Amino acid sequence: MAEGAELLRTALRAGTPVESVYLAPEGAEDPLTQETCAQAVAAGARLFPLAAGVLERVADTVTPQPVLTVLPMMGDLPPEALRPDAGSLIVVMVDVRDPGNAGTVLRTADAAGVQAVLFSGDSVDPYNPKAVRASAGSLFHIPFGVHEDPLALTATLAGAGYRTLATVVRQGDDYAGLDWMLPTALFLGNESAGLPEDLRAAIGGSLGIPMEGQAESLNVGVACAVVCFEALRQRRTRSPG
Amino acid sequence: MAEGAELLRTALRAGTPVESVYLAPEGAEDPLTQETCAQAVAAGARLFPLAAGVLERVADTVTPQPVLTVLPMMGDLPPEALRPDAGSLIVVMVDVRDPGNAGTVLRTADAAGVQAVLFSGDSVDPYNPKAVRASAGSLFHIPFGVHEDPLALTATLAGAGYRTLATVVRQGDDYAGLDWMLPTALFLGNESAGLPEDLRAAIGGSLGIPMEGQAESLNVGVACAVVCFEALRQRRTRSPG
Numbered sequence: 001m002a003e004g005a006e007l008l009r010t011a012l013r014a015g016t017p018v019e020s021v022y023l024a025p026e027g028a029e030d031p032l033t034q035e036t037c038a039q040a041v042a043a044g045a046r047l048f049p050l051a052a053g054v055l056e057r058v059a060d061t062v063t064p065q066p067v068l069t070v071l072p073m074m075g076d077l078p079p080e081a082l083r084p085d086a087g088s089l090i091v092v093m094v095d096v097r098d099p100g101n102a103g104t105v106l107r108t109a110d111a112a113g114v115q116a117v118l119f120s121g122d123s124v125d126p127y128n129p130k131a132v133r134a135s136a137g138s139l140f141h142i143p144f145g146v147h148e149d150p151l152a153l154t155a156t157l158a159g160a161g162y163r164t165l166a167t168v169v170r171q172g173d174d175y176a177g178l179d180w181m182l183p184t185a186l187f188l189g190n191e192s193a194g195l196p197e198d199l200r201a202a203i204g205g206s207l208g209i210p211m212e213g214q215a216e217s218l219n220v221g222v223a224c225a226v227v228c229f230e231a232l233r234q235r236r237t238r239s240p241g
Numbered sequence: 242m243a244e245g246a247e248l249l250r251t252a253l254r255a256g257t258p259v260e261s262v263y264l265a266p267e268g269a270e271d272p273l274t275q276e277t278c279a280q281a282v283a284a285g286a287r288l289f290p291l292a293a294g295v296l297e298r299v300a301d302t303v304t305p306q307p308v309l310t311v312l313p314m315m316g317d318l319p320p321e322a323l324r325p326d327a328g329s330l331i332v333v334m335v336d337v338r339d340p341g342n343a344g345t346v347l348r349t350a351d352a353a354g355v356q357a358v359l360f361s362g363d364s365v366d367p368y369n370p371k372a373v374r375a376s377a378g379s380l381f382h383i384p385f386g387v388h389e390d391p392l393a394l395t396a397t398l399a400g401a402g403y404r405t406l407a408t409v410v411r412q413g414d415d416y417a418g419l420d421w422m423l424p425t426a427l428f429l430g431n432e433s434a435g436l437p438e439d440l441r442a443a444i445g446g447s448l449g450i451p452m453e454g455q456a457e458s459l460n461v462g463v464a465c466a467v468v469c470f471e472a473l474r475q476r477r478t479r480s481p482g
Contacts, residue, residue, distance in 0.1 A: 014455075100341065108463050113453025134460075141455040176474045209470065210477065212354025214255075214382040219375075222349050222466040225459075229450065229467045230474070233417045236451065 002132055004065035005033045008040060010137035011071060018045040019070045024055040027066030037067070045069075075126050077116055077145030079153055084161040084183030087235045088115045089228065092157075094150045094199065095121040095190035096220055102126065103134025104221030105188070110138035112228035113235070117142055120150040121196075150187075154202050157185040164204040166195050167227065169217045172206035180231035181238060188220050243373055245306035246274045249281060251378035252312060259286040260311045265296040268307030278308070286310075316367050318357055318386030320394055325402040325424030328476045329356045330469060333398075335391045335440065336362040336431035337461055343367065344375020345462030346429070351379035353469035354476070358383055361391040362437075391428075395443050398426040405445040407436050408468065410458045413447035421472035422479060429461050 002011060005027070011018055018040050027033045028049060041047050055064050082090060091109050096102050102124045109117050119126055126132075126146065132139055147153050158164050162185040166172070187203055189195035200206070209218060209226050218226070243252060246268070252259055259281050268274045269290060282288050296305050323331060332350050337343050343365045350358050360367055367373075367387065373380055388394050399405050403426040407413070428444055430436035441447065450459060450467050459467070 104460055104463060107456055107460060110454040111450075111452040111456035111459055136456065136458075136460075138454070138456050176477075209352075210473075211352040212473065213351040213379070215348050215352035215377065215379050217377075218352055218466070219345055219348060219377075219462070221460070222345060222462060225463040225466045226470045230470075232451075232453065233471070236417075 001127070001129060002069045002071055003059060003067070003129065005036045005067045007132070007137060008067055008069045009036050011069060011140050012036070012039055012043060014140040016074075016140050017072055018043060019072060020046040020048060021070075022048050022050055022055065022068040024050050024066035025052050030066070033067060040069070073127070075119070075144050075146050077118070077143045079118065079145065079147060079156045080160075082116060082157070082160060086183070087181050087231070088162070088183035089180070089231050090114065090116050090118065090157065090162060090185040091224060091228070092118045092120055092150070092153065092185055092187045093123045094187055094195055095193070096123045096188060098191055099124045099128040099130035100134045101191065101219065101221045102128070103131040103136075105224045106131070106135040106142060106144065107138040108221060108225045109228060110142040112225070112232045114142065114228055117144040118153060119144065119146045120148065120153055150199050151202055154199065158204060166200050166203040166206040167223055168194065168206045168208050170208055170211070172208035175207045175209050175227050176230055178207060180234040184231075186227060188224055191220055242368070242370060243310045243312055244300060244308070244370060246277045246308045248373070248378060249308055249310045250277050252310060252381050253277070253280055253284060255381040257315075257381050258313055259284060260313060261287040261289060262311075263289050263291055263296065263309040265291050265307035266293050271307070274308060281310070314368070316360070316385050316387050318359070318384045320359065320386065320388060320397045321401070323357060323398070323401060327424070328422050328472070329403070329424035330421070330472050331355065331357050331359065331398065331403060331426040332465060332469065333359045333361055333391070333394065333426055333428045334364045335428055335436055336434070337364045337429060339432055340365045340369040340371035341375045342432065342460065342462045343369070344372040344377075346465045347372070347376040347383060347385065348379040349462060349466045350469060351383040353466070353473045355383065355469055358385040359394060360385065360387045361389065361394055391440050392443055395440065399445065407441050407444040407447040408464055409435065409447045409449050411449055411452070413449035416448045416450050416468050417471055419448060421475040425472075427468060429465055432461055
């Protein structure tokens with residue numbers, strides 16, 4: 001379920017098959033929204049006009065945008081399908097609970113040219129409406145998958161040839177001193193508890209982000225951004241191999 | 242108004258004068274919360290125990306934490322007091338509306354050793370409860386100020402010797418190619434509209450964050466993190482001057 005005409009346009013541009021579109025009266029009055037709905041219908045979607053006040057009762061927000069789109073479930077990327085290449089980077093979220101953080105990780109990973117984002121352990125559903133909103137359309141662009149068992153996932157990715165790295169606070173190797181041309185699976189843990197001990201023991205190495213000031217840690221989306229954009233910076237300034 | 246025993250502890254550690262503490266019955270039953278309240282009283286705070294159900298009616302969240310702390314207003318840092326040094330970095334938010342984003346900027350700037358954060362234009366109140374929560378205590382650590390007129394602020398900072406840079410999308414100089422030992426004031430704009438045209442014309446230069454993938458832009462807190470941690474990386478690897 002994606003809210004708003006902008007997300008519908010993003011899904012259409014990405015070639016995502018749109019199942020159906022629910023249109024509130026305020027949306028039917030807007031020419032751009034009308035045009036977007038016509039494109040969805042042309043692409044095979046069913047269009048359902050709604051009476052006034054109906055959308056407010058089913059939508060997730062208090063003042064919903066006047067278009068709701070129903071999309072097929074994606075996110076079944078099998079980790080066995082991932083192949084490491086020079087500079088490949090995979091982001092693995094483990095027990096990331098906040099939908100805004102998960103959506104920000106998707107958006108940031110997309111912008112940083114990450115190969116795939118994997119949701120593991122007790123992580124939030126990628127289709128949580130707040131996660132969809134925070135991803136700003138990147139849910140339709142970046143390959144992602146949901147895999148409950150982070151230990152099995154670690155073994156699969158290591159077996160495929162990815163270096164596995166745990167993101168930790170004020171410990172681990174300096175992220176900026178690592179060679180990001182090596183294909184890597186970067187693990188991000190829960191907002192409070194971090195990564196589980198047994199998983200950290202199974203992951204090949206760990207990295208930290210050296211900090212100044214008095215902040216005790218970084219937001220998980222921010223930590224993801226700092227590391228992924230350092231990796232992209234290295235890829236941009238160095239030749240592969 | 243700061244919610245939760247953890248923020249109260251942060252304020253006490255930072256030496257912030259605490260005016261009063263409101264304690265719900267559930268908080269009075271927790272030994273660690275009791276100890277924190279005793280420290281606040283020893284530091285001069287007035288303690289008000291609350292009857293059951295009272296806190297739920299005044300707090301910002303549906304299930305509030307059992308301690309509310311009233312703190313003096315800070316954030317009156319005058320821009321004239323800021324002095325540039327090698328590697329100094331100031332973050333200026335202009336019309337940043339989302340309290341979660343503003344709090345994330347405070348937390349990230351603190352962690353990246355930023356000199357000060359300035360709120361300008363129609364930016365959200367730094368004391369918005371969601372901003373306080375997202376700052377994770379950094380509101381008590383990093384110097385900040387509120388200054389309505391971003392044009393006057395730009396003139397003051399440029400006059401004091403700071404390079405002024407506008408953060409823009411897919412344009413501007415590559416942030417990673419800039420010399421961050423030069424004292425800089427980094428301007429971040431509104432989540433949708435970016436920076437106003439007249440302000441961009443007044444700011445000395447602009448920077449962008451080169452992206453891959455199909456994301457159209459970055460979240461403002463994420464963009465702040467990418468730039469501030471590149472600046473910190475350069476300060477860590479190069480000698481000042």
